[in-house]
Amino acid sequence: MKTSDFFYELPNELIAQSPTEERDKSRLMIVDRKTGKIEHKIFSDIVEYLGPNDCLVINNTKVIPCRVYCHKENCSGNIEVLLLHRKDLFIYEAIAKPMKRIHIGEKLIFSDNMFAVCKHKDDSILLLQFNVKEGTLEAELDKIGNVPLPPYITKKLEDRTRYQTVYAKISGSAAAPTAGFHFTKDLFEKIKRKGVQIIEVNLEIGLGTFRPVKTENIEDHKMHSEYCVVSENSAKLLNEAKRNGKRIIAVGTTSVRTLETAQKHGEIIAGHYNTNIFLYPGKKFNFVDSIITNFHLPESTLIMLVSAFLGTEKTIECYNLAVKEKYRFFSFGDAMWIK
Secondary structure (H helix, E strand, O other): OEHHHHOOOOOHHHEOOOOOOOHHHOEEEEEOOOOOOEEEEEHHHHHHHOOOOEEEEEEOEEEOOOEEEEEEOOOOOOEEEEEEEEEEOOEEEEEEEOHHHOOOOOEEEEEOOEEEEEEEEOOOOEEEEEEEOOOOHHHHHHHHOEOOOOOOOOOOOOOHHHHOOOOOOEEEEOOOOHHHHHOOHHHHHHHHHOOOEEEEEEEOOOHHHHOOOOOOEHHHOOOOOEEEEEOHHHHHHHHHHHHOOOEEEEEOHHHHHHHHHHEEOOEEOOEEEEEOOOOOOOOOOOOOOEEEEEOOOOOOHHHHHHHHHHOHHHHHHHHHHHHHOOOOEOOOOOEEEEO
């Protein structure tokens, strides 16, 4: 298939620059895969469609304020650093702008309380070992770091908590699982009272999630690798839910990719994975029955995943309808539930 098969026209004014005032008041397009029926709702209406035969799978990752600035010891001039993946307690994979200014063995000063030494460098990645004089690395990043918002968001985010889900728990991501933005704690309580089972998995989202597809044929695109975990307890609950005929509803494409990575012959295997799974039309889904997601960029791997699940023609139809109905797009935008 061609990358251009996943293009649609999107006016710039439909790219959401800020979140809705109330999380669960975003709009929700509900698409029935079997009948093709499309409904337009408010996200909080989702509770009316869920019941005890449903299982929601959420990605409990937490975004770290991983855009930080430093300068080389005894040198002036700021260097922007993006922390990508934690390798050890004080060691991060990172990229920098400009990369050419950093060399192996150099000391980088981030604050009076924290510095790092470059332990490794190649054409695309740095390995930084941090030293914090007082407190923890996490606490220092909270003080000096910034949330790395997607490049299409140009408006300053006043409340950093709005680029986190309400169930964010395990720090490690450079971007948020944005389909989860629409849930509130109150909405979760209503969903639980309906008998819906909620199970957590974890995938650390890297900045590569925003990387465009530059190949003409989508099969030639190489996915970035992301670290994900399914605990023994979550695997047990997921397999029980599947055996009992529950509908497995993945909240977000990261939950989808985690489940489809961790499954073998339709059963979830607990473990730690580095996944570069690429789901596009023609690929089979072996565990996921339903997806809650946002509206994604044209020609992106995310719209390709949606197309693999819903069908390319129907996906583009839904996206064109969303444009016509003036839905809000991308990270802070509205939601789509493929039943």
